[in-house]
Amino acid sequence: MSDDRHPPARFNAARYCLGANAAVRPDKTALVMVGEGGAVASLTFGEADRAVRGIAAGLLGLGLQRGDRVMIRMGNEADYVLVYFGALAAGLVALPSSPQLTPSEAAFLMENSGAAAVAVASGCMVDRAALAGRILLGPDDIAAMKAGGPVADYADTAADDPATLVYTSGTTSRPKGVLHAHRTIYGRRPMLAHWLGLSESDVMLHAGTMNWTYTLGVGITDPWAVGATSVLYNGPRDPGVWPRLIAERRATIFAAVPSLYRQILKYGDLPAHDLASLRHGCTAGEALPVDILEAWRTATGKPLYEALGMSEISTYVSSGPTIPVRPGSPGKPQPGRRVAILAPEGAPEPLPAGETGLLAVHRSEPGLMLGYWNRPDEEAQVFRGDWFAGGDLARLDADGYLWFEGRNDDLMNAMGYRVSPNEVEGVLAEHPDVAEVGVAELAVRSDVRVVCGFVVLQPGAEPDAEALLGWCRARLAAYKCPREIRFLEALPRTANGKVQRKRLADALA
Template identity: 60%
Template sequence: MPAPSIARGYSGEPCPDSFNIARYCLARGAAETPDKTALIVVTDADAPLAEAECWTYGELDEAVRRVAAGLLAEGFKPGERIMIRMPNTSEYALMFFGGLAAGIVPLPSSSQLTSAEADFLLSDSAASAVALAPDMNMTAEGVRILDAEAVARLREHEPLKDYAATSANDPAFLVYTSGTSGRPKGVLHAHRSAWGRRPMYRGWYGMDATDIMLHAGAFNWTYTLGVGLTDPWANCATTVLYNGEKDVQVWPKLMEKTGATLFAAVPTLYRQILKYCDLDAHDLSALRHGLTAGEALSPALLSHWREATGKELYEALGMSECSTYVSTGPGMEIRAGSPGKPQPGRCVAALPVDDGSEPLPPGETGLLAVHRSDPGLMLGYWRRPDEEAEVYRGEWFIGGDLASFDADGYMWYHGRADDLMNAMGYRVSPQEVEAALTGHPDIQEVAVTELHVREDVTVIAAFVVPKEASEPDAASILKWAADRLAAYKCPREVVFVESLPRTANGKVMRRTLAKR
């Protein structure tokens, strides 16, 4: 079958030359519906909704411009990087969008990171400051610390009269993802990245200003920053975020209490909701459908959710470098096992694994590629020219996923071309986990990979060759990992082996271990 004719390049509406993410998300809502609720932050799912923290578009717009003015008044310059190490609070959102509004580059980070991991991000990014919550540990040597008092002081400034006059290609924010070298690498996004999300509005969400989006994620993740904040606000919708105690029971409560029309989470959480929650005890009539990304949605989970709720689950596939670009959405046939089709305007293809930039014909498996003209694609990797060179092939960006397209344009996922793992939607480098474990006094060698524990469930497992005369102790190794790695990076299983399988060149065969 001949290769399909693919329009080379992004064919959606072009991004304006002058573009600022914060203005794009907040200015229209503040001007047209200033009294409409933009953000609800719930801490207690059992308390009346009236007791939750609520922000109107007018209030949010003003607070963001106050933070922006405060940052500039206190000496920060456009283009500087400020790391955010805070819990899932409105202050986090204000710091992120306040930085964007000032032309400063925020670096959102996970509250789960250990002190050493956070210090690496701070050092690698060359950030000049860190907004640091009192209970977030890190060394933060040689940089300015914006504590709770300083963050509050920023909001006392007179608001900027207008958002920074940034261009579409100016750096906007920096996020970190797993690197092929085992060190996390910074992904630098431009302001145009928010415009690059527009194909999702109809191709995934079916979103408009009447929607109430409930997102289950944390702010450090691009899935939450985009789906939970950027996109609802760009559509003048309402977003709801929860920052209370972790309990799967809160999600159907919040769907009912807030009248959520859209709910976004990873498949693992949907699975837990179905297992532990009595959905018949809650009124979910307002919910149109659920959204899922970060992990593959299994046909079994999709079927179970449909049976239990009568609602659809629309899946999307993406990456830190380009957010989501393949999805299913309202009015579109769902083919169980496929995340859907490239969203309208996207130019996506499967390229030959070894070499070549001509898209493969339907049915053939290759490297999933996005055209470099896509406005959602990153500016590049922060100070990693070697790793950046590896992901571009001519006019295409290649993220390392193996995929094929059928004759109707649906994408089918065939795994990774490298060894990167998926943990609760986060991509994790096995080399990073191995590097943290090698210092354990009882470990001679270690290899880390994903291990299937059920048909649609995987965990990170460490295969350990213990030192001679040692007494292998899995609990000790798991604690060692927990002291050095964010929780989502930690192994859940330790398997003791006599040796690690290797190629003739001495490379560890992680996939062989995964089949054990």
């Protein structure tokens, strides 16, 4: 049995997004990819369904077994999403990843996840020695699968069967895998009406890249869940391209991070474009500054709806068509969500309105992760009784609006990605000129914070910030790299010798 919140016991996420659409609206455009110079490629729902089932057959034909992990290392291209859903259609587990990963970062994900196969785009850096017998699938292999005989039907999976493994920064020096079930996609349903306002007639333009769960979810999965059209872009990232694409593609909803909205407002020449088709904008990944909210509404006359979420559950607090915007707050828990504020210590009892504590979601939430991949210790830290508390501090006011109060740990938010300071510190500490290092966010403007490395140099070493930044760029994905380096005589520490990351910026004074 199913209800409005929970999927049927037997549920396949790929079938949910593609099967009905292929039957009911096979000739409707499902995906539009716009490239440099306005080049356009598109897929109908019928074509996407056929390609996904072909890839599923190809993967199974390689001997992959139910539950095997398929790592995807591609850029913003249609094959990314087709391989993703192809893995789910075959009953395998998709592992989305970034093409920005260095060979060593990619090798860690392959090893840690136990990936059985890796699908890569042309030009993707691959350490063949690190493959260690794993199946490597290039563009020609994927093309052959799409053209081959498809599986007759999507895999008969349970709603709780693993479907997606997403790596995110943890409190240790290495990323941790967040394992999601097929039911997670069904668990996104409250977002559709209460944040995105999505329906079959919509055209969703997302400014992100497919390796990000924000894009894969909001830009592809959610529109396809209701039979809407997705538009993505893989050309040069000029802020002026987004108003042009809204006008050209007649987009009704636009999704991006707040920092991109700021760039569009500053450089996008909004008055030069016809935005009549646009109903509203949506934003997540970073807190939405009030000045951007007001400037967007003034410049376009369109609402801007914010959401708060995390890799473990996606977005579950938002403003939207049914939840009026309250500037400074990301909104209210979406109807049907069981959200509470818990005391940071002691029994996991919900706190009354107005008190600050840990933002928590009930275990019964269908969008909640299955758990952390092979990280039982960290998993035990975030589950408190019947509640999942990921470390965000917040309060709920008397009207039910949530007010974010920061993190209860040291995780940073860089360009919408959660980044562990431990991971960045580990890379900087390997530089021969570095004696000690701490990493934390640094405010470079009132509303802009960047990842910063605070470095104590070895005796006799000369301060060279650019050399250290280059060192990081060679060893870390771009979004993890520090944007600033600051040099200190000593790092602030506790009496027990632990670096006080929250005091690093104060040490500059």
